[in-house]
Amino acid sequence: MGTALLTDRYELTMLQGALADGTADRRCVFEVFTRRLPSWRRYGVLAGTGRVLDAIEKFRFDEDELAWLERESVVDARTLDFLSTYRFTGDVRGYAEGEVFFPSSPVMVVEGSFAEAVLLETVILSILNYDSAVASAASRMTSAAVGRPCLEMGSRRAHEEAAVAAARAAVVAGFAGTSNLEAGRRYGVKTIGTAAHAFTLLHDDEEEAFRAQIASSGTGTTLLVDTYDVTRGVELAVKVAGTGLGGVRLDSGDLGVQAVEVRKQLDGLGATGTSITVTSDLDEYAIASLAAVPVDSYGVGTKLVVGSGAPTCGMVYKLVAREDSSGTLAPVAKASTSKTSVGGRKTAARQLDEDGRAIAEVVVTGRDEAVAAWAPTSETMRPLLVDLVTAGEVLPGWTGAEGVVTAAARHEASRDELPRGARRLSTGEVAVPTTSLVLD
Numbered sequence: 202m203g204t205a206l207l208t209d210r211y212e213l214t215m216l217q218g219a220l221a222d223g224t225a226d227r228r229c230v231f232e233v234f235t236r237r238l239p240s241w242r243r244y245g246v247l248a249g250t251g252r253v254l255d256a257i258e259k260f261r262f263d264e265d266e267l268a269w270l271e272r273e274s275v276v277d278a279r280t281l282d283f284l285s286t287y288r289f290t291g292d293v294r295g296y297a298e299g300e301v302f303f304p305s306s307p308v309m310v311v312e313g314s315f316a317e318a319v320l321l322e323t324v325i326l327s328i329l330n331y332d333s334a335v336a337s338a339a340s341r342m343t344s345a346a347v348g349r350p351c352l353e354m355g356s357r358r359a360h361e362e363a364a365v366a367a368a369r370a371a372v373v374a375g376f377a378g379t380s381n382l383e384a385g386r387r388y389g390v391k392t393i394g395t396a397a398h399a400f401t402l403l404h405d406d407e408e409e410a411f412r413a414q415i416a417s418s419g420t421g422t423t424l425l426v427d428t429y430d431v432t433r434g435v436e437l438a439v440k441v442a443g444t445g446l447g448g449v450r451l452d453s454g455d456l457g458v459q460a461v462e463v464r465k466q467l468d469g470l471g472a473t474g475t476s477i478t479v480t481s482d483l484d485e486y487a488i489a490s491l492a493a494v495p496v497d498s499y500g501v502g503t504k505l506v507v508g509s510g511a512p513t514c515g516m517v518y519k520l521v522a523r524e525d526s527s528g529t530l531a532p533v534a535k536a537s538t539s540k541t542s543v544g545g546r547k548t549a550a551r552q553l554d555e556d557g558r559a560i561a562e563v564v565v566t567g568r569d570e571a572v573a574a575w576a577p578t579s580e581t582m583r584p585l586l587v588d589l590v591t592a593g594e595v596l597p598g599w600t601g602a603e604g605v606v607t608a609a610a611r612h613e614a615s616r617d618e619l620p621r622g623a624r625r626l627s628t629g630e631v632a633v634p635t636t637s638l639v640l641d
Contacts, residue, residue: 204256205287206266208323210275216316217280225283225316228530230522230546233295233309233329235302239511243623243632246340246612247308248370249332250298251604254595256324257289289317293590296549298604299336299373299612300585301619303562305635307547308516310586315523322518330516331363334508335370338485340616341509342501343375344624345489350377350498352393354480355506367506373608377498389602398452401428411441423448423478426463435463439470448476448497456481457494464495484509485626522546522569530569546572550582551618551633559618559633567640575640 219225238245262270262284271281291313302308309325311318343351353371356364368384378391385392396414404410411424420442426434426449438449449467451459456479467475479491480500488499504510519542525531532544546569552561563582565575577584588596598607616623623632 202259203261203263203266204259204324205262205284205320207256207327208320212320212322213270213276213280213284215319216283217276219315219319220279220283226314227524229313229315229318229520229524230530231311231318231322231518232307232521232542232547233311233325233516233518234305234307235514235516236540237304237515238631241626241628242337242341242511243625243629244301244303244337244340244616244619245333245514246336246374246616247296247298247300247302247329247333248336248373248608249328249366250295250309250589251600251608252328252332252366252369253309253325254293254589254600256328257293257321257590258595260287260289260321260324262287283316287317287320288593289313289321289590290593291317291590292588292592294548294586294588296585297587297608297611298599299608299610299615301340301612301615301632302333303631303633303635305543305564306562307549307564307586309589310546311518326516326518328366330513331508332366332370332373333514333516334512335367335505336374336612337511337514338505338509339371339374339376340612341485341624341626342483342488342499342505344616345485345492345626346499347492349496351375351488352377352478352498352500353379353381353502353505354394354500355502356381358503359506364506369605371501371505372605374612375609376501387601388605390605395423395450396425398425398428401425407434408437408441411438415442419447420445421447423450423476425450425452427451427453427459431459431463432466435466436470439467439472439475444471444473444475446472446475448478450478450480450500452480456487456496457491460491460494460496489626517542532569545569548572548575549585550577551585552636553581553583553618555581557618558620560620562633562635563638564635565638565640567638571640 293311295309353368353376365384368379368381369388372390378393380394401410424438476497478498479496483501484504522532534544535542545566548565550563551559554560619632
């Protein structure tokens with residue numbers, strides 16, 4: 202499916218006006234950033250970049266779409282003619298996917314003519330806002346899990362396409378796998394899942410259900426033991442599978458108390474290598490509360506795919522520089538109350554201390570040529586923006602399965618740079634302050 206109509210009407214009507222008055226070809230710089238983080242989040246996680254690049258490549262208006270725009274009188278004939286050959290030929294730079302970000306971080310910079318760049322606003326924001334919200338929640342969950350695997354299981358709690366995006370974003374932020382098969386197919390992520398309560402209820406009794414699952418999937422499978430009575434379920438699971446049973450899953454009740462009891466029971470039956478997975482409406486706080494409990498992995502669904510309290514990152518796409526009537530690229534900025542922006546092209550770096558811990562997010566502004574050419578001169582300043590699209594061509598390595606692997610590695614390294622207090626789940630200040638470096 203194309204992405205051209207995954208946009209707001211005013212993007213096209215602005216284009217129509219710019220074509221009419223001759224400003225459509227003016228070179229422009231748009232910037233994606235967020236003004237603030239939720240009070241309980243000390244950092245955000247950028248996710249969705251690979252999907253944005255795919256969307257840019259597919260941003261084409263086909264005959265059916267153009268015919269619909271004409272029938273609905275959305276834009277005039279001149280604009281329809283422009284859209285019929287639309288291709289983005291500009292440049293995109295941004296933070297590498299998986300990177301942590303803070304208020305005012307220029308996570309994506311889009312440069313091109315106004316006509317080309319303005320049309321991308323809605324689709325870029327819809328992807329980055331959702332995927333980054335899920336990844337930001339997922340990062341807190343994987344951090345709270347302290348090395349125990351987190352598994353994404355939220356497909357049935359989201360729109361079918363959002364479910365795929367959420368699974369991808371969760372893996373970027375450290376989740377070990379997903380139940381969503383389409384995410385596995387598109388992005389090469391590990392898929393997981395065995396059986397639900399319906400499979401147990403289908404059979405005449407629990408033992409029969411367990412025998413059927415073991416016969417089908419082998420003793421390494423995970424048996425759901427809480428359909429009826431947990432203690433009896435564990436007893437039957439080991440009876441059927443033997444002490445080599447792969448795992449059991451708990452999906453209800455007081456998970457902390459049950460996990461302790463089940464671990465003791467499994468060990469007593471000789472199934473010392475059988476793992477325990479817990480599910481049931483988990484979030485980062487529930488995961489943290491189970492840190493001292495003998496749980497081996499966490500299955501997370503609803504709270505993850507809705508961003509665990511923050512379903513969007515509040516990212517905006519703002520024009521920060523545009524070519525004026527004399528041909529000079531000049532900074533522009535909003536002065537609206539509570540919605541101000543800082544004009545001019547920007548780049549960014551992360552200031553690190555002698556231990557390699559982040560101490561500041563440095564946003565570089567100033568004369569356009571100086572900002573475009575700037576690079577850190579100190580080894581304690583790590584540059585953050587990378588090239589993503591050059592002259593309309595998406596650069597290799599950022600999309601598909603390769604892009605997810607790269608993003609997950611970047612997130613792990615980026616999060617490890619944060620100061621130790623950054624992983625606290627309590628309300629507090631952002632982990633790293635944002636400072637400005639103004640170039641002459």
